[in-house]
Amino acid sequence: MKKILFLNVFVIVTVCSYAYNGDEGKTIFTTRCTACHAIDKNIVGPALMNVDARHDEKWIIAFVHSSQTVIKSGDTAAVNLFRKFNSTVMPDHPDLTDEQVKSIISYIKTESLKEASLPKTTMRRPMEFKPPYTPVKFTDYIFWFTFLSSVALLVWSLLMRVDVESMK
Secondary structure (H helix, E strand, C coil): CHHHHHHHHHHHHHHHHHHHHHCHHHHHHHHHHCCCECCCCECCCCCCCCHHHHCCHHHHHHHHHCHHHHHHCCCHHHHHHHHHCCCCCCCCCCCCCHHHHHHHHHHHHHHHHHHHHCCCCCCCCHHHCCCCCCCCCCCCHHHHHHHHHHHHHHHHHHHHHHHHHHHC
C-alpha cells in the first residue's frame, strides 16, 4: 500500500513539476507582461510578435532587466522604442533570471508562430459554418450502450473492491 501511495505521489510531483517548467515563460508573461504587451498588437508597449527577429537575446535580457539603462546607454533601437511609445517607462525586472527571460522569449516565439499560422479570414455568414463535431443524439444507441456499460463496470469494480477489503 505504501509503495502504491509513494508511486502515485512521485508521478504527480513529476508531472506537476514538468508542467510548471514547460509553462514558466507563459506564466511569467501572463502575470507580468500582458498589462502592457500583447503578441499581436500594441497596447501600452509594443507588440512582441517576432521580437527575437528584431533584437538579439542578450539585448532583450538587458532591456527586460533595466530598460532605462539600455536607453541611457544610447542604444538607438531602445531610444526609438521609448520615443515611439510616448516615453512610457517600462518597469525594471532585475529579479528575473536570464533563464526566465529566455523562457519568456521562447513562449513569445511559440505564440508568434501560432499567430502567423492562423488564416486571415473575412467575415462569413453563419450558415457557411459547420460545427466541428457531431452532437450526440438519444437515438445513438452505440454511444449510450458503451457509456452505460462503462458506468456499470465502474460500479461493479468498486463493489468488488469493497468486498475484497471487507474480507481482510
